[in-house]
Amino acid sequence: EVQLVQSGAEVKKPGESLKISCEGSEYSFTNYWIGWVRQMPGKGLEWMGIIHPGDSDTRYSPSFQGQVTISADKSIRTAYLQWSSLKASDTAMYYCARRDSEAFDYWGQGTLVTVSS
Amino acid sequence: DIQMTQSPSSLSASVGERVTITCRASQSITSYLNWYQQKPGKAPKLLIYSASSLQSGVPSRFSGSGSGTDFTLTISSLQPEDFATYYCQQSFGTTETFGQGTRVEI
Numbered sequence: 001e002v003q004l005v006q007s008g009a010e011v012k013k014p015g016e017s018l019k020i021s022c023e024g025s026e027y028s029f030t031n032y033w034i035g036w037v038r039q040m041p042g043k044g045l046e047w048m049g050i051i052h053p054g055d056s057d058t059r060y061s062p063s064f065q066g067q068v069t070i071s072a073d074k075s076i077r078t079a080y081l082q083w084s085s086l087k088a089s090d091t092a093m094y095y096c097a098r099r100d101s102e103a104f105d106y107w108g109q110g111t112l113v114t115v116s117s
Numbered sequence: 118d119i120q121m122t123q124s125p126s127s128l129s130a131s132v133g134e135r136v137t138i139t140c141r142a143s144q145s146i147t148s149y150l151n152w153y154q155q156k157p158g159k160a161p162k163l164l165i166y167s168a169s170s171l172q173s174g175v176p177s178r179f180s181g182s183g184s185g186t187d188f189t190l191t192i193s194s195l196q197p198e199d200f201a202t203y204y205c206q207q208s209f210g211t212t213e214t215f216g217q218g219t220r221v222e223i
Binding site (some may be wrong): 035037044045046047049050059060061062063095097099100102103104105107108109110 | 118149151153155160161162163166167172202204206208211212213214215216217218
């Protein structure tokens with residue numbers, strides 16, 4: 001069965017850096033885009049960006065361009081979302097998801113990031 | 118960015134009722150419209166892709182329709198497990214966007 005397993009919850013201080021991960025299994029990792037979705041507390045889903053692990057082609061939402069970096073290491077079937085300097089407003093649940101031809105068909109369990117001084 | 122607007126933002130319904138949620142795109146997205154269901158504390162789940170195609174394993178009481186800018190998700194007979202938040206998503210553009218969500222409550 002296709003699985004996306006995300007790294008565990010993080011508690012960070014403003015200004016710190018962070019990299020969270022999403023490991024795919026039981027499918028051809030390099031043939032499907034992986035996307036990242038933010039959900040702030042009590043709010044809706046926000047599409048952040050997407051990467052194709054096969055060639056590292058990456059697209060960002062204008063709202064997140066320059067704020068985060070999406071990357072992937074196909075040798076270990078893992079996609080990443082990273083911040084160089086966290087803000088309190090980055091506190092949210094972050095989901096990775098596999099993009100089939102048109103939609104996100106499999107989702108990770110989510111990684112809760114809390115940024116607080 | 119293509120903007121997606123869902124209506125209503127929330128609705129109250131009873132078990133057995135027919136429920137309709139609409140989603141409007143700020144420009145034509147042909148049929149590149151998906152619907153997801155999210156329950157509290159859980160990851161979203163794909164229900165409908167390409168506006169009207171039912172994802173494998175999703176009950177047939179869920180259906181989608183529309184093209185261009187106007188789309189609809191219909192639950193033909195609401196079941197207790199359907200109380201959740203529903204999101205539309207356009208996958209037409211280079212970057213994609215979700216609607217703001219519709220909460221379906223008892």
